[in-house]
Amino acid sequence: DSGVTQTPKHLITATGQRVTLRCSPRSGDLSVYWYQQSLDQGLQFLIQYYNGEERAKGNILERFSAQQFPDLHSELNLSSLELGDSALYFCASNRGGGPNEQFFGPGTRLTVL
Amino acid sequence: KNQVEQSPQSLIILEGKNCTLQCNYTVSPFSNLRWYKQDTGRGPVSLTIMTFSENTKSNGRYTATLDADTKQSSLHITASQLSDSASYICVVIRRENTDKLIFGTGTRLQVFP
Numbered sequence: 423d424s425g426v427t428q429t430p431k432h433l434i435t436a437t438g439q440r441v442t443l444r445c446s447p448r449s450g451d452l453s454v455y456w457y458q459q460s461l462d463q464g465l466q467f468l469i470q471y472y473n474g475e476e477r478a479k480g481n482i483l484e485r486f487s488a489q490q491f492p493d494l495h496s497e498l499n500l501s502s503l504e505l506g507d508s509a510l511y512f513c514a515s516n517r518g519g520g521p522n523e524q525f526f527g528p529g530t531r532l533t534v535l
Numbered sequence: 536k537n538q539v540e541q542s543p544q545s546l547i548i549l550e551g552k553n554c555t556l557q558c559n560y561t562v563s564p565f566s567n568l569r570w571y572k573q574d575t576g577r578g579p580v581s582l583t584i585m586t587f588s589e590n591t592k593s594n595g596r597y598t599a600t601l602d603a604d605t606k607q608s609s610l611h612i613t614a615s616q617l618s619d620s621a622s623y624i625c626v627v628i629r630r631e632n633t634d635k636l637i638f639g640t641g642t643r644l645q646v647f648p
Contacts, residue, residue: 424578464624464640465579478635512578523569524636526578 426527440501445513453518454496460509537562539639558608558625566630
């Protein structure tokens with residue numbers, strides 16, 4: 423158990439809909455990272471937040487957005503969903519500010535029908 | 536372009552046998568290299584972290600090597616067990632942005648009895 427929690431575990435929705443994925447980092451961690459892993463593909467970095475502020479952006483679509491709240495939990499919002507958005511979405515956390523190991527949550531499996 | 540390539544893509548071995556997974560990278564400037572184990576449908580878990588000056592690092596039956604001159608790393612698994620069946624992901628971190636992980640697409644290992 424990494425100490426990072428993600429909800430929900432599974433999510434099934436229809437095209438065009440909007441969903442919110444939630445992540446609680448390990449206690450004491452200030453940085454949260456979001457990743458997407460499509461079937462049989464590598465992890466793609468989406469976005470990073472550090473202590474409430476956006477720190478780095480990766481291959482995140484304009485239809486996706488994220489935020490980190492004062493209690494340091496983070497939410498990833500996916501809108502106008504398409505079939506190709508079906509994937510595992512992972513959240514990771516660490517103290518931030520350097521090459522510290524990232525601890526990954528169990529992931530949320532999103533299925534868009 | 537900063538890339539991480541892994542080989543083989545997939546590997547099947549018998550329980551008790553050894554195997555070696557390869558990782559070649561073009562990431563520069565280099566900060567550190569990590570090997571992660573990812574069980575199907577779960578978040579990656581760190582196995583080893585190696586900096587520029589480290590040639591080898593062990594974690595139980597897992598031994599990682601790094602040749603920073605040729606930009607190659609390997610992960611050797613000794614006396615494989617059924618529980619070693621997973622994807623093994625090589626991750627490289629650039630010195631200029633130590634928060635951003637560059638993932639390889641992984642090697643899927645299956646261990647059969």
